[in-house]
Ligand SMILES: *[C@@H]1O[C@H](CO)[C@@H](O)[C@H](O)[C@H]1NC(C)=O
């Protein structure tokens with residue numbers, strides 16, 4: 367407790383005098399020893415290694431930050447990123463006291479950064495990847511209005527398709543996670559472009575966003591014209607099995623529907639169930655989940671046989687994706703974090 371006070375006090379003192387933090391670490395490629403002078407309120411020099419294991423690893427964030435304690439930013443916690451965080455409060459202290467875990471030679475090297483599209487430009491710093499099979503990736507997130515921040519990441523990650531677009535539209539609003547993967551030293555050197563919504567694709571889906579005022583009640587559902595690659599109707603519900611609440615309806619890309627829960631968590635609220643179906647207007651509550659009267663069962667079988675079941679959209683079964691909750695929220699600060707294997711990267715700040 368005393369130590370915590372001391373750190374806080376030190377943080378305040380240093381803030382007043384303009385803490386100097388390295389913007390990169392000596393072992394990062396392209397590091398030219400630039401230093402930034404912290405703005406008012408930025409009280410820590412920080413090295414963070416953010417990940418969504420195993421899809422994205424080693425997204426490095428280095429510099430000065432305003433923090434209450436040595437943890438992730440609320441923006442990162444909100445999208446359930448995990449991470450290791452090293453913080454210290456004296457000038458250039460991350461350069462002196464944070465040492466990289468020796469990574470065996472021959473590991474892939476990728477650009478690594480976290481921030482805005484302008485900050486993560488084509489000349490971002492590079493870092494070696496933890497796994498020899500890793501590819502380089504770049505990822506951008508665009509969220510629905512009212513949710514926390516857009517952000518871009520360059521990092522390492524496991525093998526996967528060269529491009530994935532997990533996109534959904536709710537009313538006039540678009541949200542997506544766009545991932546591009548490549549193979550080769552620092553090949554994730556692209557800039558980030560906004561993903562366009564596209565042209566009408568002939569499908570219709572219901573759309574609503576529940577704010578507590580009953581927007582997703584059946585009577586009030588509005589049909590929307592689906593655009594671009596988003597040709598699946600979507601319904602997102604709470605995981606409460608007996609009384610699931612519909613949080614939103616809209617339309618989505620197939621990548622979102624078959625996606626990993628892992629990437630979906632960067633886009634959708636924690637602990638939700640995602641239902642996708644491919645027939646026009648199939649994301650109507652009654653079409654998917656109303657309990658069926660027993661008498662109708664033979665008819666149901668008949669419908670199933672001819673592939674006309676409204677939820678199945680021509681024989682294509684609906685897909686459920688479970689978006690998982692956080693792995694271990696708030697436990698990655700250097701004193702308490704559980705990722706012991708990474709501890710060798712951290713030397714204490716004395
Ligand atoms: C950081 O450390 C490296 C080597 O240990 C040194 O060459 C570099 O000048 C230092 N950078 C700063 C900003 O002190």
Ligand SMILES: *[C@@H]1O[C@H](CO)[C@@H](O)[C@H](O)[C@H]1NC(C)=O
Nearest residue numbers: 488550551552553554555556
């Ligand atoms: C990006 O990386 C590729 C592959 O490593 C390289 O051929 C290309 O020249 C790079 N582009 C820029 C702008 O650095």
